[in-house]
Amino acid sequence: MKYLDEYRDGDLAQKLAAEIHRVTTKPWTIMEVCGGQTHAIVKFGIDELLPQKITLIHGPGCPVCVTPLEVIDQALEIAARPEVIFTSFGDMLRVPGSTTDLLSVKATGGDVRIVYSPLDAVKIAAENPAREVVFFGVGFETTAPATAMAVYQAAQKGLKNFSLLISHVLVPPAIEALMSSPNCRVQAFLAAGHVCAVMGYEEYFPLVKTYRVPIVVTGFEPLDILHGILLTVQQLESGRAEVENQYVRAVSRGGNQPAQDLVKKVFKVVPRKWRGIGEIAQSGLGLSENYAAFDAARKFKVTDHHVEEPAECIAGLILQGQKKPHECPAFGTRCTPEHPFGATMVSSEGACAAYYRYRRHAAAQPWRPHERA
Amino acid sequence: MCLAIPGKVVSISGDDPLVRMGRINFSGIIKEASLAYVPEVQIGDYVIVHVGFALSKVDEAEAQKIFEYLKQMDELGDLKEGAT
Ligand code: SF4
Numbered sequence: 001m002k003y004l005d006e007y008r009d010g011d012l013a014q015k016l017a018a019e020i021h022r023v024t025t026k027p028w029t030i031m032e033v034c035g036g037q038t039h040a041i042v043k044f045g046i047d048e049l050l051p052q053k054i055t056l057i058h059g060p061g062c063p064v065c066v067t068p069l070e071v072i073d074q075a076l077e078i079a080a081r082p083e084v085i086f087t088s089f090g091d092m093l094r095v096p097g098s099t100t101d102l103l104s105v106k107a108t109g110g111d112v113r114i115v116y117s118p119l120d121a122v123k124i125a126a127e128n129p130a131r132e133v134v135f136f137g138v139g140f141e142t143t144a145p146a147t148a149m150a151v152y153q154a155a156q157k158g159l160k161n162f163s164l165l166i167s168h169v170l171v172p173p174a175i176e177a178l179m180s181s182p183n184c185r186v187q188a189f190l191a192a193g194h195v196c197a198v199m200g201y202e203e204y205f206p207l208v209k210t211y212r213v214p215i216v217v218t219g220f221e222p223l224d225i226l227h228g229i230l231l232t233v234q235q236l237e238s239g240r241a242e243v244e245n246q247y248v249r250a251v252s253r254g255g256n257q258p259a260q261d262l263v264k265k266v267f268k269v270v271p272r273k274w275r276g277i278g279e280i281a282q283s284g285l286g287l288s289e290n291y292a293a294f295d296a297a298r299k300f301k302v303t304d305h306h307v308e309e310p311a312e313c314i315a316g317l318i319l320q321g322q323k324k325p326h327e328c329p330a331f332g333t334r335c336t337p338e339h340p341f342g343a344t345m346v347s348s349e350g351a352c353a354a355y356y357r358y359r360r361h362a363a364a365q366p367w368r369p370h371e372r373a
Numbered sequence: 374m375c376l377a378i379p380g381k382v383v384s385i386s387g388d389d390p391l392v393r394m395g396r397i398n399f400s401g402i403i404k405e406a407s408l409a410y411v412p413e414v415q416i417g418d419y420v421i422v423h424v425g426f427a428l429s430k431v432d433e434a435e436a437q438k439i440f441e442y443l444k445q446m447d448e449l450g451d452l453k454e455g456a457t
Contacts, residue, residue, distance in 0.1 A: 002381070003419055003431055003436060004378070006440070015443055015447075019446060116425055117425025118425070119425055143423065146407075146425060149426070153392075197421060197429040224439075248438065249436040249438075256410050256411075258412065259410040262410075
């Protein structure tokens, strides 16, 4: 497949890795923000190609992982109502709430449906005027334009039976929160390419200036990630801290203007709690006043759930890069993708699940692309 | 959910930019995606698609650059070897 296979070429990857070895003289700690990159790094064994001096930390960039337990509980409460058709991306279905998950609600009679696109939920609402259709709007800036379009089209069509349980999150405030924490060990970031495809990378210039950290906008294929790491290390080694764009084939500095415009129209920036990290100011999107009628939490008056995370789960530390999944005592024994304690085990983009899938039988193998795909 | 992948636009329907849809070929699997956010895209272009929306058009020339860079690295390597 064009734009896919050629970026997985093992020989070229080795070449980039050799160049990284050549330029690295000091120890560096780099965080890949996006769960998609974490998945690729662990799947293709990219970290094993790197010099030992380089430590990759897996960041909070998995929306499934950072959706707070309270919101999952609200989803479960709404999904259990008889008049509701609850629609969601597939990967939210097994995320454990305090007591159960959406899949179990479905098994006990709840009308829970997996959709590929938020527009599918709008279609279901149009076809089922007697039912209440709720879409679980989670995700980063990448997903927000899709959710925004769903709300916009529902409003245009005058659909009164469509609403959103929304827990959208924004990446730059999370990077800032990580950087300003006194425990922060991260010296540079690979920024998430697809988030930047939407938002551009203007927002990173002040961060680079304030915290003196290189931020390199990076794609998702092995060659992209290695190239992103190379650019990052070159900056670190030469004492520079700049915004750089590795993923030029899909990302422009200004991003996608029509998408940003609609997101701005439908949503407003709000404070948001991140599972495992806590509340971050101005780090989420909520419906703007004009579209408040589409707010499912208001419509169904869901209660404020008080929740406690399983005491054993150290997902919070993992999301902040202070621990690796296999350092968790429950990893792979009491906590597995079949019986996840924390959300980082549920989503394939979560660090715990990625390690479980590709690293459980730890013996590092040399990288042979395609074989482990 | 965050997975966004490149695919080739094989057909386009709808004139209104907001409801313009494309059929996208991902290695033989054809799926529909909204082209509302990429008004410039034409049949034959490659787009990055995420949850049913094309988010950006893949820039052919830029896509080649990393391979040119790697090639240059090779040539430099050859030069160095030749010098010793
Ligand atoms: S392995 Fe399970 S219990 Fe441990 S941090 Fe990961 S999700 Fe939490």
